[in-house]
Every structure is written in C-alpha cells, then in structure tokens.
Amino acid sequence: MTDEALLALIHHPGSHEDGFRQLVIKYQQRLYHVIRHRLPSHADTDDVLQNTFIKIFRHIGNFEGRSELYTWMYRIACNEVINYQKAGVRSRYTEINAQTTGEAEAFIDADHITISLNEAVNQLPERQQRVFRMRYFDELSYKEMSGILNVTEGALKASFHHAVKKIEEAFRAKQIL
Amino acid sequence: MNEKREIQDEIRAITHGLPELPEYTPPENYFDQLPDEILNRWKKEASQPKIKVITWKQVIAIAAILTGVCIGLFFINQKDHVPMPITSAEAYEYVRENIDEFEGLLEYGDQVPHDAPWDVSADAIHEYLMEESSDEIIEDLF
Numbered sequence: 001m002t003d004e005a006l007l008a009l010i011h012h013p014g015s016h017e018d019g020f021r022q023l024v025i026k027y028q029q030r031l032y033h034v035i036r037h038r039l040p041s042h043a044d045t046d047d048v049l050q051n052t053f054i055k056i057f058r059h060i061g062n063f064e065g066r067s068e069l070y071t072w073m074y075r076i077a078c079n080e081v082i083n084y085q086k087a088g089v090r091s092r093y094t095e096i097n098a099q100t101t102g103e104a105e106a107f108i109d110a111d112h113i114t115i116s117l118n119e120a121v122n123q124l125p126e127r128q129q130r131v132f133r134m135r136y137f138d139e140l141s142y143k144e145m146s147g148i149l150n151v152t153e154g155a156l157k158a159s160f161h162h163a164v165k166k167i168e169e170a171f172r173a174k175q176i177l
Numbered sequence: 178m179n180e181k182r183e184i185q186d187e188i189r190a191i192t193h194g195l196p197e198l199p200e201y202t203p204p205e206n207y208f209d210q211l212p213d214e215i216l217n218r219w220k221k222e223a224s225q226p227k228i229k230v231i232t233w234k235q236v237i238a239i240a241a242i243l244t245g246v247c248i249g250l251f252f253i254n255q256k257d258h259v260p261m262p263i264t265s266a267e268a269y270e271y272v273r274e275n276i277d278e279f280e281g282l283l284e285y286g287d288q289v290p291h292d293a294p295w296d297v298s299a300d301a302i303h304e305y306l307m308e309e310s311s312d313e314i315i316e317d318l319f
Contacts, residue, residue, distance in 0.1 A: 017216065024212040032208075036201040045203075053215045054222065114199065136188075137198065139180045161191055168192040 001026065003069040010060055020057055027070065028053075030139075031077050037114070037137045038081045048084050052077045067147045074138070075148065120170040124163055131156055132163040 001022055009019030031052060036045045055076050063072055121129055130149065134140045135156075142153040149156070188195055263271075272279060 020219065021212050021216060024215055028208055028211055032203065033201070036203075037198070042201070042203055042207075045201075046207075049211070050215055050218060054219055057219050117196070117198075135184060136195075139184060141180055160187075164188055164191045164195065167195060171195070 007060075007063070007065075007069070020053075023056070024053055027073060030070070031073065034074065034077055034138045035081055039084070044084065048077070048080050051084070052080045055080065068144060071140075071144050071147045074140070074144070116171070116174070117167070120167045121163075123170060124166055128159050128163040128166070131159040132167070135160050 006019055006023055006026065009015045009022060012019070028049070032045060032049055035048050035052070036042070039045050039048065052073070056073055059076075063069065121132055124132065131145065134145050134148070135142075140148075142156050145151075145156050146153050151159075185197070
C-alpha cells in the first residue's frame with residue numbers, strides 16, 4: 001500500500017483505525033531496527049516504538065506531506081529515543097546488568113562490534129557522523145537523507161565515502177579488519 | 178531489504194568491508210501482536226479525558242511574564258504621577274486638615290526667646306510710647 005493510500009485511509013473517519021493498523025504493519029520493522037540500534041534491550045525498544053506510533057497517530061493530522069512519510073516518522077522515532085534516554089534509561093540498564101538472561105548476553109556480544117564502530121564514528125566530523133549513522137545504522141536512502149538534512153544527494157554520497165574510508169583506517173589501526 | 182544490500186555493496190566498493198551490524202531479532206510473534214497492542218493503547222488514551230499538565234518551565238515562563246507586566250505597570254503609573262500645582266486655598270485646606278504635621282513649627286512660635294529684654298522698666302516703656310504716639314491714643318491704652 002502506498003503512503004498516499006495509507007494517509008487517505010487514516011484521514012477518512014470510517015477507516016482511520018484500519019489506516020493506523022496498516023501504517024504500523026508497514027513501518028514497524030524498519031522503525032524497530034532504527035530504535036534497536038540506539039537502545040540496549042528489546043524491552044526499551046518496545047517502549048519507544050509504541051510511544052513513537054502513539055505520537056505519530058496523535059500528530060498525523062499535522063503531517064503536510066512536505067517530506068516523505070517515513071522521514072517524518074523517522075524524526076519522531078529519533079526524538080523519542082532521545083527523550084527516553086533523558087527520562088530514565090538508567091533503571092533499564094540496571095535491570096539488564098542485574099539479569100544474566102540470554103538476551104542480555106546476546107546484547108553484550110552483538111554490541112561489541114557496535115561499540116568499536118561507534119568509537120570510530122565518534123572521531124568523525126559532525127556531518128560525516130550524521131551521514132554515516134543514517135546510512136549505515138538506519139539504512140536510509142540518499143533521497144530520504146537529503147530530505148532530512150537538506151543536502152544534495154551527491155554531497156551526501158561524498159560524505160559517506162569519506163566516513164567509510166576514515167573508519168576503515170581506524171579499524172586497521174586497531175587491527176579489527 | 179534492498180536498501181541494506183545496496184548499502185553493503187556501496188561499502189564494499191569503497192573498502193574491503195566494515196563488519197556487518199548485528200541483527201537484533203525481537204521475540205517470536207512480536208510484530209504480529211504489536212499493531213493490536215498499539216491500537217489498544219491508542220484507543221485507551223483517546224477515551225481518557227485529557228489532563229493539561231503544567232510543567233515547571235511553563236510555571237517559570239508565566240511568572241516571568243507576570244513580573245514583567247507588573248514592572249511595566251509600575252513604571253507607567255510612575256510616569257503618570259506628575260505633581261500638579263496647587264492653589265493657596267488647597268494649601269490652606271491641607272494645612273488645616275493635617276495640622277498635626279506642623280506641630281513642631283507651631284510650638285516654636287509659642288516659645289519665648291531667652292534673650293528677650295525683660296529687664297526694661299515700666300517707666301521706660303511708657304516714655305517710649307509717649308514719644309512714638311499721640312496723647313489721645315496713649316490715654317485710651319491706659
């Protein structure tokens with residue numbers, strides 16, 4: 001289903017509930033992926049993902065279609081992650097550290113790569129960091145990134161290229177590659 | 178996901194490849210149940226009356242605005258309060274009504290100067306008055 005058809009369903013009083021359902025079905029996995037890479041556990045991700053969709057439902061009437069629907073939802077998801085981290089992620093971290101569940105162990109193993117990668121990314125200039133994170137972690141297309149950052153696709157490709165080269169150098173220095 | 182494959186191809190064209198990101202898989206059936214969970218939560222929230230929560234920031238902002246308005250009104254009133262000239266009748270009326278405020282001045286008026294020449298004799302005074310006034314008037318006085 002196209003975004004236009006989804007929005008038409010949502011805006012029609014008789015079908016808005018079905019529209020919301022279709023919206024969640026279409027974008028839940030992609031937004032889950034975006035949020036999961038920023039938070040330490042599935043439980044945290046679930047909280048933030050639900051909050052994100054509730055906020056989307058609440059404000060979809062204000063969506064004017066000036067950007068793509070996904071990039072608008074992506075921004076909401078990123079803001080929700082930031083709010084969640086500010087509000088009380090510490091309790092969740094403590095919970096995870098206290099438990100030695102399979103999920104927590106898997107998280108530690110999987111996150112080892114992410115930590116090394118994040119260290120390398122943090123050394124990049126601000127713009128390259130944003131471009132790399134959007135492309136590599138969040139898997140946004142150049143068109144979507146261009147809509148969010150207001151930068152041409154050519155400039156974004158160049159930034160991503162430089163970022164990857166620098167990360168490669170950092171990994172070689174640490175003998176990770 | 179085509180985008181993911183495209184990104185990996187793009188990275189391979191630049192370098193020998195960065196480590197692939199770990200795949201975080203949610204619990205089984207998570208995505209099957211999520212739409213219902215979210216919709217139930219949405220319906221529950223929509224059915225509840227909205228309570229307007231005032232944050233500390235809003236309280237501080239309101240207090241700052243009210244303080245500004247009060248200060249503004251104070252200065253406006255100060256400018257309007259230019260003293261007007263008063264007539265002598267008004268001054269007299271004011272003194273009469275607030276006579277207590279002028280008590281110090283009145284007491285000074287009643288006081289007898291210490292250096293008054295009380296040692297002048299009655300004869301000397303009579304002689305002085307005789308010199309200054311006519312006889313008829315002096316007779317009326319005594």
